[in-house]
Amino acid sequence: MTRTTEQPWPPLPTEAPERHADAPAAGTDLPSHYAHCFGCGERIEQGLHLRTTACEGVAIRSTFTVTAAHQGAPGLAHGGLLACAFDEALGAAVANLLRRPAVTAKLETEFVRPVPVGTTLHIDAHLDGVAGRKVYVSAEGRLGGEDGDVAVRARALFVQVKLTHFLEHGRPEDLRKIAADPSLLNRRAVELNP
Numbered sequence: 001m002t003r004t005t006e007q008p009w010p011p012l013p014t015e016a017p018e019r020h021a022d023a024p025a026a027g028t029d030l031p032s033h034y035a036h037c038f039g040c041g042e043r044i045e046q047g048l049h050l051r052t053t054a055c056e057g058v059a060i061r062s063t064f065t066v067t068a069a070h071q072g073a074p075g076l077a078h079g080g081l082l083a084c085a086f087d088e089a090l091g092a093a094v095a096n097l098l099r100r101p102a103v104t105a106k107l108e109t110e111f112v113r114p115v116p117v118g119t120t121l122h123i124d125a126h127l128d129g130v131a132g133r134k135v136y137v138s139a140e141g142r143l144g145g146e147d148g149d150v151a152v153r154a155r156a157l158f159v160q161v162k163l164t165h166f167l168e169h170g171r172p173e174d175l176r177k178i179a180a181d182p183s184l185l186n187r188r189a190v191e192l193n194p
């Protein structure tokens with residue numbers, strides 16, 4: 001079986017991603033983009049509670065601590081939730097560094113080592129290339145620290161979208177909740193009307 005990482009990446013010619021002039025400075029802790037996001041939201045008790053910091057260049061670093069609520073096999077993280085953690089970290093890289101809203105079109109994950117409950121996964125995500133609205137981004141997750149063994153690799157295609165994407169497709173009652181309490185959404189993450 002061919003491993004994901006043996007296939008060319010990005011899969012087509014791209015331009016080098018350019019960090020937006022207003023992207024958060026390296027070392028800045030990035031707030032959750034939405035309080036009810038399963039990946040980073042503070043209002044989801046059993047969510048992943050990813051924490052993300054901007055790095056130099058076109059990179060970010062996230063941490064995710066696996067809890068008993070995230071099990072697949074006894075004492076081990078569920079692979080789907082690990083994929084979710086990477087979706088979140090990759091999306092945070094795209095949105096915060098390019099400052100444009102984008103959604104995941106394709107996400108590939110490679111599970112290299114089991115991730116036990118109680119482990120903190122350190123996820124380094126970096127933008128790899130841009131082709132029109134398409135943004136190619138990849139990440140590695142290490143066990144226990146930035147020098148730990150790689151447990152998961154992921155790469156994804158994000159497609160930049162307009163604000164209308166969320167307004168047209170989002171459930172009206174959730175959009176109304178944001179209108180009533182704008183603090184649920186971090187509007188500074190991206191330029192909503194570039």
Ligand SMILES: CCCCCCCC/C=C\CCCCCCCC(=O)SCCNC(=O)CCNC(=O)[C@H](O)C(C)(C)COP(=O)(O)OP(=O)(O)OC[C@H]1O[C@@H](n2cnc3c(N)ncnc32)[C@H](O)[C@@H]1OP(=O)(O)O
Pocket residue numbers: 033039087088089091092095096101102103104105106132133134157159161163166167178185189190
């Ligand atoms: C008031 C609200 C404000 C909100 C503000 C938010 C701020 C956010 C801040 C911070 C976020 C950080 C964290 C987020 C983390 C979580 C991210 C997620 O989980 S996102 C949910 C899951 N993903 C979806 O639900 C997408 C569903 N899919 C779609 O909506 C469409 O398919 C979409 C937008 C991806 C593309 O549709 P088209 O009609 O716009 O464009 P077309 O022409 O189809 O595709 C564009 C290009 O991409 C290629 N493409 C699309 N899908 C592809 C695929 N699967 N594989 C390969 N290429 C693909 C196409 O071939 C095309 O390429 P060519 O330009 O022609 O070269």
